[in-house]
Amino acid sequence: MEDLTEMLKGTLEGCVLEIIGGEETYGYAITRRLNELGFTDVVEGTVYTILLRLEKNGLVHVAKRPSGVGPPRKFYALNDAGRRELATFWAKWAYVSTRIDTLREGGR
């Protein structure tokens, strides 16, 4: 599936929040996870910009730890604000996706 970038606007950040919410993890691993999930074209640069934004907006807790197989990793975990943001993301997603499915089925 090619060129999903416009459709991912506004949802990719939520996906990253969800992944971080599941377990404390770092940028490179998040990128791999998204690629496995089917978002094959998401590259590291994109994920890092999202992570820096989350950090700037105070939604995550950050801890730098040595890796053993490369440069140190920055591990991200959700804080309370991040969990709230994740909840509103899923609420918005449910709202939007149900309306769009309604539209596809010709409903009103």
Added chain:
Amino acid sequence: MEDLTEMLKGTLEGCVLEIIGGEETYGYAITRRLNELGFTDVVEGTVYTILLRLEKNGLVHVAKRPSGVGPPRKFYALNDAGRRELATFWAKWAYVSTRIDTLREGGR
């Protein structure tokens, strides 16, 4: 539901395509339809920019007709390219929405 604008990026255009695909219609009516559907904050300016883009990209056929209750209306209908675009939109939507639902359910 407030501030869905980021999540609508890339999908709102598809919604407009779907509405036009259902029946020949015009900008003001499309806005009302979207508002009824639940996208209450979508305003006319947004819909008109999408319609001009569709026209510029050669996805629609346009016909101006007098209204009787106001200025003349520009009626939009999908052409073959528009129908193809609509089909790829739904394919992308199915792809993205299923992956995101998978993510929410903690799947891999």
Added chain:
DNA sequence: TAGTGGTACTCGGTAGCACGGAGTACCGGA
């Protein structure tokens, strides 16, 4: 020991999209 490849993060710039606001214009009714 120099080189390669995988891991890991940073930064500056770009393009696309939804949105806001101001402006224009047509029409009917108070």
Added chain:
DNA sequence: TCCGGTACTCCGTGCTACCGAGTACCACTA
């Protein structure tokens, strides 16, 4: 004659994903 509803246009803004180049750590190997 003004007001409100209908209907479209245009210009600028902010947010987002993306791209590319750069830096740097580590293990393995020729």
